[in-house]
Amino acid sequence: MTVKPKLELTWIGKETRPRLEPRILIEDPTKSHHATHRVTEDDLFDNKLIFGDNLLALKALEAEYAGKVKCIFIDPPYNTGSAFAHYDDGVEHSIWLGLMRDRLELIKRLLADDGSLWITIDDNECHYLKVLCDEVFGRKNFVVNVLWQKRTSPDARLPIGDAHDHILLYANNREKFSLNKLGLTDDQRNAFKNPDNDPKGPWTSTDFTAQGWRPNQMYKITSPGGIVYEPPQSRCWANIESEYRRLRIENRLWFGKDSSARPRVKNYLSEHEGVRAWSWWTNSEVGHNQEAKKEIIELFGADTFDTPKPERLLYRVLQLATNPGDLVLDSFAGSGTTGAIAQKMGRRWIMVELGEHCHTHIIPRIKKVIDGQDPGGITEAVGWKGGGGFRYYKxxxxxxxxxxxxxWVINKEYNAAMLAEALCKLEGFTYAPSETEYYIHGHSTETDYIWVTTQNLGHEQLAA
Ligand SMILES: C[S@@+](CC[C@H](N)C(=O)[O-])C[C@H]1O[C@@H](n2cnc3c(N)ncnc32)[C@H](O)[C@@H]1O
Structure with missing residues (x-):
């Protein structure tokens, strides 16, 4: 038997893994926010904003959300060595890899079987991160490295100005994974015309030939103007003759204005199912860093956050990876772009942020979105009018x-309810205290219950 050598990234400290306690989340209702009235029947209220370190937060979410998140978008510190106003972006390479590995492993557990992970990153760590993600997700689950044109002009300080960031896309399970198609852009729509007043509406046309020589696709075609055509050299017609006849009867072939040109097939705007995305995302389609800065200025009246992503970029990701009602997670929330876009697109969301900007940026931003007071970003394009809400946890x-x-003793900050909830979590029970039976604090199946007490129990109580 031959043993394949295992190729993997190594770094100092790779073997060290943190031991994580699944903490409970405590809501602070004074920081949660809900719209005063329903705007639509589909308003989403149960979104979560968690203030704290994302490693502990991801662990805290595991019991309830493992296998349930459709799309995880993360924009972690790129490890460029910059000191931004809200966070430091430079740790030792090996430490960065360790931090990312620990989070990626939890992220994978939270993803739905058909879910996907999207990570924005630049050249500093991208290629190491790719190998690390291959290790956690399996190489076969790598989908693509999208290049996002993040700038509008080159950075003159660099020998070659970097124009793009990478967006690494991984499926949790490539076999179960698919992406939505994109709607047409205005330019793409404008390309559809109706020169022959076709009742099926505007159309564009494509060549009615295919490569190669297939005997049943080599017939002759006579145009309405009487010209006889054979397939061009080393090509055949696109379909067999019976299909060609159907297209002709249904007026789906175009022989040019004088009815004498080679046939082309009409593709109607009304039948268009959207276009498949490709891996090159231009700033005209999905925005750029300056656009994101402008959005921050519109929201907060000043340039108060260094590294936001443009709303249109998140819109593209969520358009491809999710449908209305799906759950989206961002564990490096920054100024809260992901949650804002998810809310505007009718997706449920969870965000985690460690910095104080959780309070100074994310809460006010999402409040504006919920209250219909954020006219910027994608608001107009998606017809967002406000609604829904979120709960704030630490x-x-x-x-x-x-x-x-x-x-070791029980932390004094724990009251009885917190203790019951924490033990439910540690023991793998769902915390659900009964209103009628004192001995039910949580359940695992319909017949297994958990009761948590700090009393000493006598024989009789135990028997009962
Ligand atoms: C590049 S920013 C994200 C920007 C965001 N995409 C936006 O549009 O505003 C990275 C964020 O991750 C946060 N962060 C870094 N380490 C974290 C951790 N361990 N837990 C939670 N958040 C963390 C930083 O405070 C920072 O806000």
Whole structure:
């Protein structure tokens, strides 16, 4: 038996993995926000904004959300060495890889079987991150590296100005994964014309030939103007003769204005199912960094966040990867672009942010979106009028702490309800305290219950 050598990225500290406690999330209702009234029947209220470190937050989400998230978009610090106003973007390469690996492993568990992960990154770490993601997701689940043209002009400080970021796309399971098609752009729509007043409406046309020589596609075609055509050299007609006749009867072939040109097939705007995306995303289609900055200025009255992504970029990602009602997660939320776009597109969302801008940027931004007071970004294009809401959570402290004698004891910050919820989580139960039976704090199946108490239990109680 031959053993294939295992090719993998190594780095100092790769073997070290954090031991993670699945913390509970504590809502602070004073920071949550809900629209005062329903705008549509589909308004989404149960979105989550979590303030805290995303490693612990992802772990906290695991029990409830494993296998349930349709699309995870992350825009992690690129590790460029820059010190931005809201976060530092430079740690040792090996530390960055370790941080990303730990998060990617949790992210994979949260993804639905048909879900996908999208990561924006630049040349500093992209190629290492690709190999790391191959290790976590499996090479066969790599879909594409999208190139996003993030700038409008080259950076004169560099020998070759970098015009693009990478967007690495991984499927959780390539066999179950598919993407939506994109709607047509205005330019693409304008290419459809109706020179013959076709009742099926405007159309564009494509050549009615195919490459190669297929005997049943080599017939003669006589145009309405009486010219006889054979397929061009080393090509055949696009379809067999019976299909050609059907197209002709249905007026789906175009022989030019004088009815004497070679046949072309009409493709109607009314029958168009959208276009498949490709891996080159221009700034005219999905925006650029300056556009994102402008959006921040419109929202906050000043350029208060260094590294936002443009709304149109997130719109493209969510258009391809999700449908209305799907759950979207961003665990490096920044100024909250992903949640804002998800809300405007009718997707459920969870965002995690560690920095204070969770309060100074994300909360006010999403409030504006919910209250219909954010006219910028994609609002007009999607006809967003406001509605829905979100709940704000922070991570509970660790369940155990050391007392003054060095013994592990239950953290004093835990009250009885928190303790019950935390133990449910640790033991794999769903926290659902019964309103009628005191001994039910949570359940695993319909017959297994959990009750949490700090009392000493006697024989009788245990038997009961
Ligand atoms: C590049 S920014 C994301 C920008 C975002 N896409 C936007 O449009 O505004 C990266 C963000 O990740 C956050 N971050 C970094 N490490 C984190 C961690 N361990 N947990 C949670 N957030 C983190 C940073 O504070 C920063 O806001």
């Amino acid at each position: 991570l509970a402290p660790s369940l155990l702490e050391k007392d003054k004698w060095g013994n």
